[in-house]
Amino acid sequence: MSRKTSKSFVCSQCGHSQFSWAGKCPSCGAWNSLIEEVSVETKHTTKQRGQVLTPLAVSDIDHSSYKKRLMSGDKGFDTVLGGGFMPGSIVLLAGQPGIGKSTLLLQIANTTSKSQKVLYVSGEESVEQVGSRAERIKSSDSNLLLASSIVADDIAETIVTGGYGLVVVDSIQTIQCRDVPSAAGTVSQITNATAMLTHAAKQTNTALLIVGHVTKEGSIAGPKILEHAVDVVLQLEGDRYGGFKILRTIKNRFGSTNEASIYEMKEEGLIIVDNPSAALLEERRVTDGSIVLATIEGSRPLLVEIQALVQTSSYGYPKRAASGFDLNRMNLLIAMLEKRTKLNLSDKDIYVNIVGGIHVSEPAGDLAVAMAIASASRGMQLKKNAVVFGELGLSGEIRHVVFADKRIAEAKKLGFEGAIGPIMKKGHKDTFMTGVSDIRTALNTFLEKD
Numbered sequence: 001m002s003r004k005t006s007k008s009f010v011c012s013q014c015g016h017s018q019f020s021w022a023g024k025c026p027s028c029g030a031w032n033s034l035i036e037e038v039s040v041e042t043k044h045t046t047k048q049r050g051q052v053l054t055p056l057a058v059s060d061i062d063h064s065s066y067k068k069r070l071m072s073g074d075k076g077f078d079t080v081l082g083g084g085f086m087p088g089s090i091v092l093l094a095g096q097p098g099i100g101k102s103t104l105l106l107q108i109a110n111t112t113s114k115s116q117k118v119l120y121v122s123g124e125e126s127v128e129q130v131g132s133r134a135e136r137i138k139s140s141d142s143n144l145l146l147a148s149s150i151v152a153d154d155i156a157e158t159i160v161t162g163g164y165g166l167v168v169v170d171s172i173q174t175i176q177c178r179d180v181p182s183a184a185g186t187v188s189q190i191t192n193a194t195a196m197l198t199h200a201a202k203q204t205n206t207a208l209l210i211v212g213h214v215t216k217e218g219s220i221a222g223p224k225i226l227e228h229a230v231d232v233v234l235q236l237e238g239d240r241y242g243g244f245k246i247l248r249t250i251k252n253r254f255g256s257t258n259e260a261s262i263y264e265m266k267e268e269g270l271i272i273v274d275n276p277s278a279a280l281l282e283e284r285r286v287t288d289g290s291i292v293l294a295t296i297e298g299s300r301p302l303l304v305e306i307q308a309l310v311q312t313s314s315y316g317y318p319k320r321a322a323s324g325f326d327l328n329r330m331n332l333l334i335a336m337l338e339k340r341t342k343l344n345l346s347d348k349d350i351y352v353n354i355v356g357g358i359h360v361s362e363p364a365g366d367l368a369v370a371m372a373i374a375s376a377s378r379g380m381q382l383k384k385n386a387v388v389f390g391e392l393g394l395s396g397e398i399r400h401v402v403f404a405d406k407r408i409a410e411a412k413k414l415g416f417e418g419a420i421g422p423i424m425k426k427g428h429k430d431t432f433m434t435g436v437s438d439i440r441t442a443l444n445t446f447l448e449k450d
Contacts, residue, residue: 009034010187015223037182070165070207073111076263076272077104080234080247080298082255085112085166085207089254090198092172092227094212094220095236100245101211102170103137104236104263104270106130108209109168110139116165117143119158123150123174123184137269150184152177152193156200164206169197171211173221187223194229227251243357244276246297260298277303277414280356286385289376293368294387294407294419295360301403301410303387305355306365308372313349324354325369326361333370333392340396341440343377363391364401367421370439371447380447386418386434387411396439398422408433420446 010017012035016027025033069084078084085091095101102125109120122130127146134146149155152175159167169175175193176184183189194210201208210230213221220227227233231253238245245263249256263270264279273279281292281303289308294301306325313319322330330352337343352369354360367390375381389407391399400422408419412432420442423435436442 008037010037011035012187012221012223015187015191015225035186037186037188070112070116072108072166073114074108074272076247076261077108080249080259080261081232082249082252082259085209086231086254087205087207088202089207089232090194090201090230091207091209091232091234092212092220092230093209093234093236094214096214096240098240099236099238100240100263100265100270101236103133103265104247105168105170105209105211106134106139107137107269109144109166110134110137112166113143117145117163118166118168119145119147119162119164120168120170121147121149121155121158122170123148124170136267150174150176152196156196159197159200159206159208160204163204166207166209167201169208169210171213172226173213185221190226191223191229194226198229237359239357244273244280245270246358248298256299258299260300262297262302277301277410280304280358281414284355286381288379288381289372291368291372291375291382292387292416293360293365294389294411295358295362295365296403296406297358299403301406302358303410303414304358304360306360306368306372307353307355308369308376309351309353310345310348310373310376313347318345318347319349320351322352324357324359325352325365329366330369332394333366334373336392336394336396337370337374337439340438341374341443343374345373345377348377362401363399364389364407366390366392367398367439367442371420371442374443375447378447380449382420383446383448384417385415386420386446387416388420390421392439398436398438398442400425404433 008017008019009021011025011027011030011033013030013033014028016025021034024031069086071084072078093101109118112118127148130146172190172194173185176189177192177196180188180192197208215221233251235248235250236245237248245265247261249259251257262273262276264273284305291306293304293306295304320331334345334350338345350373368388370392371388389401391401393399411419419433421435423437424433
């Protein structure tokens with residue numbers, strides 16, 4: 001056989017390959033994402049023929065080993081997985097630097113080692129560094145083994161021969177294959193290393209948990225094929241300097257993608273928060289510009305405080321800023337308020353903050369944000385201690401949202417006197433909920449001077 005070396009430029013975002021460099025990827029449109037790679041092509045002088053597959057009838061397949069999941073021992077982590085690790089599954093965990101990915105993974109490895117043999121492989125730290133962190137979170141089980149390597153071939157061989165129930169690899173961007181002539185973290189290295197580790201895990205029914213870095217835009221670094229190749233994608237979000245951390249399911253072949261768990265970073269590691277609503281509202285002060293939103297994180301209800309500050313602008317162009325809420329969505333709500341109510345916000349600086357580092361992205365937060373802005377603008381507050389939720393249309397109408405019963409139940413549990421939102425369907429007799437049809441009615445009915 002003959003070997004031929006060639007150069008190509010591969011997009012780190014989508015994997016598109018071409019022979020010349022360009023500032024913008026012609027496939028996905030990303031700027032400065034084309035990276036030069038050297039590949040070795042092997043030409044065989046003889047024709048290769050594949051083997052005929054032996055298909056099996058569905059009724060003849062023995063899938064008994066997949067019925068029993070591997071429990072991690074962490075209630076929140078098992079929830080987002082859909083009930084624990086599926087044997088042979090590949091789980092990708094991504095998150096911002098310093099948010100606590102390695103700490104969470106070491107905790108999961110430690111709790112899982114109570115019932116299974118677990119291997120933690122670090123490509124970023126030495127065994128001594130990982131051991132120091134394990135000592136801090138009080139991990140000392142003899143079933144938890146530590147190793148340090150950046151060679152995918154060695155890790156795959158260890159998985160095949162080790163008899164492990166769970167293997168953790170931190171992180172995939174530092175792992176490289178011996179036969180791939182490029183640096184770690186490139187598209188070809190990530191793709192080939194993932195394929196090699198996946199094959200070893202599937203072959204031995206070993207659950208594989210790998211860490212993925214994220215870009216400055218927040219997306220998972222590397223080619224998009226990385227997310228397609230794995231079975232489960234988890235995202236750890238939140239403020240790296242404090243507040244709550246939210247573990248979300250982005251993709252799950254074995255369960256729901258509507259799950260989330262909330263953690264808090266403490267000295268002994270990431271601790272799951274059993275009642276996050278009470279913790280978020282613990283220091284709340286009832287004043288103008290403060291509205292409690294009943295939102296949904298995954299499939300669980302969560303009460304968070306929406307704070308708004310409105311003041312006359314000192315400059316010709318008013319400033320608008322939002323923390324934890326989409327700024328474009330906020331500007332849309334401000335324009336709707338000016339058009340559908342008597343509020344004049346064109347010369348006002350407006351700031352919106354979601355307390356606790358929580359990010360609200362669902363449409364049900366519209367009504368609470370709009371009422372917080374109106375409350376701060378007029379110096380008024382809610383007449384009663386109530387939670388607010390509902391989607392707003394551009395004509396000011398309040399639309400229905402999902403899981404209304406869960407939101408109401410959470411508000412009752414924390415001692416609120418009522419809930420304000422869309423008009424419920426016929427047959428709903430709960431007097432706790434007060435439905436309103438539009439934003440103007442909501443402001444006139446429920447806001448009053450302090």
